Amino acid sequence: MIKFDNVSKRYPGGHQALNQVNFELVDGEMAFLTGRSGAGKSTLLKLIMLMEKAQQGQVFVNGKNLNRMSPAQIPFYRRRIGVVFQDHQLLFDRNVFDNVALPLQIEGYPKHEADRRVRAALDKVGLLKKEKMLPITLSGGEQQRIGIARAVVNRPKILLADEPTGNLDPELAAEIMHLFEQFNQVGVSMLIASHDLSLITRLKHRILTLDKGRLIQDAYHTATVPGAGR
Amino acid sequence: MNTRKRESGAKQSQRTARGALQSHWQQHLKTARESLKRLLSTPTASLMTVAVIGIALLLPSAVYVSMNNLQALSGGINVGSQISLYLNEDITDEEAFQISERLLQREQIASSEYISPAQAAAEFNAHSGLGDVIDALENNPLPGVIVLSPSSIDSAAASTLLEELSHLPEVQSAQLDLQWVERLQAFLQLTQRASTGLMLILALAVLFVVGNTIRLAIEGRRAEIVVIKLVGGTNSYVARPFLYAGALYGFAGGVLAWLLLSIILLSLRGPANELLALYSSDYQLQGLGAANSLILLTLGAFLGWLGAFISVRQHLSAIEPR
Ligand SMILES: Nc1ncnc2c1ncn2[C@@H]1O[C@H](COP(=O)(O)OP(=O)(O)O)[C@@H](O)[C@H]1O
Ligand SMILES: [Mg+2]
Numbered sequence: 323m324i325k326f327d328n329v330s331k332r333y334p335g336g337h338q339a340l341n342q343v344n345f346e347l348v349d350g351e352m353a354f355l356t357g358r359s360g361a362g363k364s365t366l367l368k369l370i371m372l373m374e375k376a377q378q379g380q381v382f383v384n385g386k387n388l389n390r391m392s393p394a395q396i397p398f399y400r401r402r403i404g405v406v407f408q409d410h411q412l413l414f415d416r417n418v419f420d421n422v423a424l425p426l427q428i429e430g431y432p433k434h435e436a437d438r439r440v441r442a443a444l445d446k447v448g449l450l451k452k453e454k455m456l457p458i459t460l461s462g463g464e465q466q467r468i469g470i471a472r473a474v475v476n477r478p479k480i481l482l483a484d485e486p487t488g489n490l491d492p493e494l495a496a497e498i499m500h501l502f503e504q505f506n507q508v509g510v511s512m513l514i515a516s517h518d519l520s521l522i523t524r525l526k527h528r529i530l531t532l533d534k535g536r537l538i539q540d541a542y543h544t545a546t547v548p549g550a551g552r
Numbered sequence: 553m554n555t556r557k558r559e560s561g562a563k564q565s566q567r568t569a570r571g572a573l574q575s576h577w578q579q580h581l582k583t584a585r586e587s588l589k590r591l592l593s594t595p596t597a598s599l600m601t602v603a604v605i606g607i608a609l610l611l612p613s614a615v616y617v618s619m620n621n622l623q624a625l626s627g628g629i630n631v632g633s634q635i636s637l638y639l640n641e642d643i644t645d646e647e648a649f650q651i652s653e654r655l656l657q658r659e660q661i662a663s664s665e666y667i668s669p670a671q672a673a674a675e676f677n678a679h680s681g682l683g684d685v686i687d688a689l690e691n692n693p694l695p696g697v698i699v700l701s702p703s704s705i706d707s708a709a710a711s712t713l714l715e716e717l718s719h720l721p722e723v724q725s726a727q728l729d730l731q732w733v734e735r736l737q738a739f740l741q742l743t744q745r746a747s748t749g750l751m752l753i754l755a756l757a758v759l760f761v762v763g764n765t766i767r768l769a770i771e772g773r774r775a776e777i778v779v780i781k782l783v784g785g786t787n788s789y790v791a792r793p794f795l796y797a798g799a800l801y802g803f804a805g806g807v808l809a810w811l812l813l814s815i816i817l818l819s820l821r822g823p824a825n826e827l828l829a830l831y832s833s834d835y836q837l838q839g840l841g842a843a844n845s846l847i848l849l850t851l852g853a854f855l856g857w858l859g860a861f862i863s864v865r866q867h868l869s870a871i872e873p874r
Binding site: 374 | 576578579775776778779780781782783784785786787789872873874
């Protein structure tokens with residue numbers, strides 16, 4: 323599903339954000355991406371979204387080499403991947419419903435079909451009753467759930483999330499993670515970046531650990547804190 | 553079992569194809585409506601843009617209408633035209649004065665003036681710069697001339713009068729002096745050329761005004777554009793509302809220009825018709841006409857769209873999610 327083959331990314335300032343990263347996420351797998359702030363988690367997700375390009379190595383998604391993708395293909399590629407951002411990336415001049423409907427609108431879904439899917443997604447994240455409200459009037463956790471509903475509304479096979487629980491209290495964070503597990507159970511491949519080790523080690527999934535741009539550990543069901551203190 | 557499955561699959565794909573097409577137009581309509589709503593949500597700024605476009609479109613339209621009217625007028629009437637009657641050589645000054653007086657009695661003739669051969673020679677000497685050439689000749693070769701101006705500015709009436717006067721026994725030849733009309737025609741041609749240049753400059757002005765307005769709109773919606781691109785919006789999807797906005801600005805500018813021109817023409821109609829009636833012409837002031845009005849509106853919308861297109865081309869691709 324997602325494959326990194328010796329990928330290195332250096333930012334224009336000269337900072338090496340990723341250094342020879344290798345891993346593969348198979349179809350239907352769920353994995354966490356962890357590491358301290360600045361380790362390169364967001365950069366790795368941005369490479370998958372083609373918001374950045376690697377200088378070295380290759381990223382494959384669904385067997386497609388992202389290096390070979392033309393700018394005109396990128397929007398269509400992005401429609402197949404759901405992304406949840408830490409800062410939500412919502413449109414604050416539209417209500418909850420219209421925010422979630424955006425990806426379907428872009429794809430030109432017929433209205434009745436779009437409405438049905440939006441309501442299904444809102445139902446899943448528990449916001450069906452708030453569809454007419456503006457995002458700004460909702461809490462941080464609710465805004466994050468709008469972002470999640472938007473990410474899953476066109477039923478992508480891959481879901482990425484960058485610090486989806488970053489600003490939430492532990493209870494809400496656990497709730498969000500549980501929601502992700504539900505998506506994974508119906509076959510969505512998931513890659514979730516989070517520095518909240520205590521939360522993700524409890525969840526018993528694969529954990530990829532980045533440190534200064536290097537993938538230093540790739541483990542399952544780990545309860546230790548790899549790379550800490552180094 | 554198997555075939556039934558395939559059939560239903562085909563039906564489904566047909567349905568989605570038709571649904572997608574429908575939704576394509578729905579989408580355009582929705583985008584256009586949203587663009588309009590957005591323009592109306594900032595009425596002052598939108599009105600300023602529309603006003604500038606309107607004035608820029610009004611100027612060439614007004615020039616066009618003026619020229620159309622002048623051209624039609626100059627074809628049908630002869631303001632300031634003169635008829636020169638060259639008299640036979642054996643007509644004395646005395647007789648010539650009498651003819652002139654007699655002609656003045658006619659209703660069709662507004663003024664009449666006799667220029668004797670001696671006066672003509674003096675004028676020739678004064679204006680030709682040839683000194684005393686005529687004095688040097690034994691006989692003054694210039695004939696006596698009666699210069700008339702017709703009281704009607706109708707060119708047909710002037711021609712009839714000319715024809716009639718040329719048959720007078722004392723008249724050697726008669727000539728309609730169309731100098732004024734010729735000058736007007738030349739002036740119109742020059743104006744036409746100048747107004748083509750003016751139109752190009754004003755079209756550029758419209759492009760700049762719309763382009764700048766759209767640039768600001770793009771800047772103001774940067775965050776939104778980033779989000780749309782993140783969830784898979786193509787450049788053309790992102791561009792669409794701005795292109796609609798540009799076309800709407802241009803169209804509204806065209807409507808404004810049309811309204812202003814109509815008001816100007818309406819306020820001029822009374823005085824102009826009075827003036828023309830003085831010259832006993834029944835010419836009516838012409839407006840833009842239905843076809844040209846349509847062209848004005850279409851051109852406005854097109855220029856607006858083009859201005860937006862150029863602006864979108866320059867500024868939209870620079871906004872990428874990071
Ligand atoms: N656009 C950028 N330009 C330059 N350096 C960047 C940019 N984005 C991130 N970095 C640097 O790359 C490193 C990795 O960043 P990031 O991927 O955001 O880490 P994480 O998400 O794990 O905190 C950091 O040191 C950060 O300062
Ligand atoms: Mg990050």
